[in-house]
Amino acid sequence: MKCAGWKCSLSLGFVLGTILLGAAPLAGEATPSPAVTPSLLSPKISMTAALLSEPPEPAQTIGEKLKELEQGVEEAKSKGDNAWMLVSAALVLMMTGPGLALFYGGLVRQKNTLAIMMQSFALMALITVMWALVGYSLCFGGSGPVIGGFEHAFLRGVGAEPNPDYAATIPQMTFMVYQLMFAVITPALIAGATAERMKFSGTVLFMALWFLVVYAPLAHMVWGKGGLLNASLGGKFPTLDFAGGTVVHISSGVSALVCALYMGKRVGYPKQPMPPHSLVLSFIGACLLWVGWFGFNAGSALAAGSLASSAFVATHFGAAAAAFSWSTVEWIKNGRASALGAISGAVAGLVAITPAAGFVRPMPALGIGAVAGVVCFGMVTKVKTAFGYDDALDAFGVHGAGGTIGALLTGVFAQQVVNPIFGVGKAVGGLDGHWGQVGNQLVGVLIAWAFALVGTIILLKIVDLLIGIRVPEEQELEGLDITQHGEEAYNLET
Amino acid sequence: MMKLEAIIQPSRFESVKDALREIGVEGMTVTEVRGHGRQKGHTEVYRGREYTVDLLPKIKLEMVLPDALVNRVVDTILKSAKTGKIGDGKIFLSRVEEAIRIRNEERGENAL
Numbered sequence: 128m129k130c131a132g133w134k135c136s137l138s139l140g141f142v143l144g145t146i147l148l149g150a151a152p153l154a155g156e157a158t159p160s161p162a163v164t165p166s167l168l169s170p171k172i173s174m175t176a177a178l179l180s181e182p183p184e185p186a187q188t189i190g191e192k193l194k195e196l197e198q199g200v201e202e203a204k205s206k207g208d209n210a211w212m213l214v215s216a217a218l219v220l221m222m223t224g225p226g227l228a229l230f231y232g233g234l235v236r237q238k239n240t241l242a243i244m245m246q247s248f249a250l251m252a253l254i255t256v257m258w259a260l261v262g263y264s265l266c267f268g269g270s271g272p273v274i275g276g277f278e279h280a281f282l283r284g285v286g287a288e289p290n291p292d293y294a295a296t297i298p299q300m301t302f303m304v305y306q307l308m309f310a311v312i313t314p315a316l317i318a319g320a321t322a323e324r325m326k327f328s329g330t331v332l333f334m335a336l337w338f339l340v341v342y343a344p345l346a347h348m349v350w351g352k353g354g355l356l357n358a359s360l361g362g363k364f365p366t367l368d369f370a371g372g373t374v375v376h377i378s379s380g381v382s383a384l385v386c387a388l389y390m391g392k393r394v395g396y397p398k399q400p401m402p403p404h405s406l407v408l409s410f411i412g413a414c415l416l417w418v419g420w421f422g423f424n425a426g427s428a429l430a431a432g433s434l435a436s437s438a439f440v441a442t443h444f445g446a447a448a449a450a451f452s453w454s455t456v457e458w459i460k461n462g463r464a465s466a467l468g469a470i471s472g473a474v475a476g477l478v479a480i481t482p483a484a485g486f487v488r489p490m491p492a493l494g495i496g497a498v499a500g501v502v503c504f505g506m507v508t509k510v511k512t513a514f515g516y517d518d519a520l521d522a523f524g525v526h527g528a529g530g531t532i533g534a535l536l537t538g539v540f541a542q543q544v545v546n547p548i549f550g551v552g553k554a555v556g557g558l559d560g561h562w563g564q565v566g567n568q569l570v571g572v573l574i575a576w577a578f579a580l581v582g583t584i585i586l587l588k589i590v591d592l593l594i595g596i597r598v599p600e601e602q603e604l605e606g607l608d609i610t611q612h613g614e615e616a617y618n619l620e621t
Numbered sequence: 622m623m624k625l626e627a628i629i630q631p632s633r634f635e636s637v638k639d640a641l642r643e644i645g646v647e648g649m650t651v652t653e654v655r656g657h658g659r660q661k662g663h664t665e666v667y668r669g670r671e672y673t674v675d676l677l678p679k680i681k682l683e684m685v686l687p688d689a690l691v692n693r694v695v696d697t698i699l700k701s702a703k704t705g706k707i708g709d710g711k712i713f714l715s716r717v718e719e720a721i722r723i724r725n726e727e728r729g730e731n732a733l
Contacts (some may be wrong), residue, residue, distance in 0.1 A: 400672040509669070
């Protein structure tokens with residue numbers, strides 16, 4: 128059999144080879160070594176020949192066929208989900224670099240552009256390494272109420288097999304790398320409050336500790352199995368947080384406020400003008416954030432099904448409504464709708480819709496966005512001025528406030544028709560008649576606030592004692608680009 | 622010989638330049654400058670924070686003219702640079718003692 132097939136293929140290959148060989152000179156150029164052609168062609172032909180000459184297999188039982196089909200369907204579903212989740216992971220990384228780096232980069236003064244961009248970029252490297260060593264395990268290993276364990280340290284046991292507790296249809300490797308991107312962007316958001324005056328060394332040490340002490344426990348409490356605030360895996364106070372209203376935005380926003388208060392105002396603030404050096408950069412960054420947020424929120428469905436579609440739509444609607452409402456209020460108050468206002472509004476809406484994205488229908492999403500736009504406008508224009516803290520790029524005003532509003536409104540608008548997280552037919556949020564969920568949300572919000580507040584104060588003190596957190600005044604005046612990195616963002620005249 | 626310095630609105634620069642070329646002005650030096658007279662700048666608002674921008678971008682033209690051409694040039698600039706609003710700028714005239722062309726050391730009006 129095999130021998131016959133081999134002979135057959137050889138002869139066929141030879142014939143084809145001869146034809147090709149003969150044709151080569153017709154093409155006008157002598158092909159260097161057409162002798163390879165027969166050997167390239169022959170394997171395929173030999174396989175076909177072998178199949179043709181094999182006797183028919185015994186008929187499968189219906190049961191076997193069904194099993195095979197089911198397996199095929201499972202595999203196809205898993206591949207579809209995996210494709211979406213890998214794209215989502217890449218989209219979330221894009222939010223940090225270039226999204227956030229450009230958004231923040233444009234808002235600072237020219238002399239601090241590279242420094243703020245570098246803070247985002249450094250976290251892409253730093254948190255990734257920490258995530259691989261212990262971070263993933265602390266967030267998603269074990270089943271304690273406050274923090275995970277070390278079972279997945281060094282990514283032990285994280286491979287092609289899904290982790291059915293979190294995402295049953297995608298390799299745990301995909302889940303791991305997707306969650307990593309959240310851990311990267313969260314500390315990067317804090318840099319908005321400390322912009323233009325924080326030491327680079329201090330930033331690196333603070334962010335590394337903050338990731339371990341504040342982010343990892345919060346992520347485990349809200350999303351990890353057995354976590355105190357987990358909504359579907361046995362939490363005591365089931366807090367709905369689809370994509371990180373508490374874990375990402377409240378934690379970073381509140382920590383940002385603490386940092387701004389601890390570090391004090393920039394030299395010359397608020398008397399000296401400190402306008403954004405390039406709103407064009409900020410504009411591009413905000414648009415990248417908006418697009419990346421689809422990976423952040425719709426990806427948090429952890430599958431490519433209808434829940435992802437629902438979260439996608441809610442995300443987009445939330446952003447649009449907030450851009451609209453911020454601009455409208457600004458237009459009424461200042462007589463003009465500014466570009467910075469419109470993009471800030473969109474980001475505020477994206478923040479607020481984050482915890483709600485996979486729980487609410489499109490109309491409530493518009494509502495949540497609209498409220499967030501107005502409230503965050505008030506936070507950055509009125510509240511900041513009234514209290515006099517220097518949250519340089521409004522990390523607290525947008526992420527802290529937007530995240531809090533979003534988390535609370537999620538309790539109001541979550542519906543089981545969108546996501547029956549407490550079981551089929553069971554009421555989820557206030558609209559379903561389960562107003563107690565607003566209370567659960569409040570508990571989640573308060574714990575996130577408390578954790579961020581206390582953790583950040585302690586860490587700032589430690590880092591300040593060890594290596595210092597703020598640059599000396601003369602370095603601040605000269606700019607962080609030169610003093611911290613030895614470079615300038617723009618050398619246009621050389 | 623007279624030296625003419627004119628500070629004008631950047632938006633009027635192209636028409637001033639074209640008008641001067643039409644009456645035969647052959648050279649000028651142009652600088653982008655910032656400043657204000659009675660105009661006093663404008664306010665910008667970034668996330669509710671107001672900044673007064675009092676040094677506004679202007680264009681400064683400098684040229685040294687033979688006496689015969691001075692009045693025509695002044696008239697031309699007045700016409701072509703005027704928008705009628707505050708902030709249109711000013712023209713300053715001063716006497717020039719000597720002009721020397723570096724290439725061939727010509728002096729006086731011949732050097733212009």
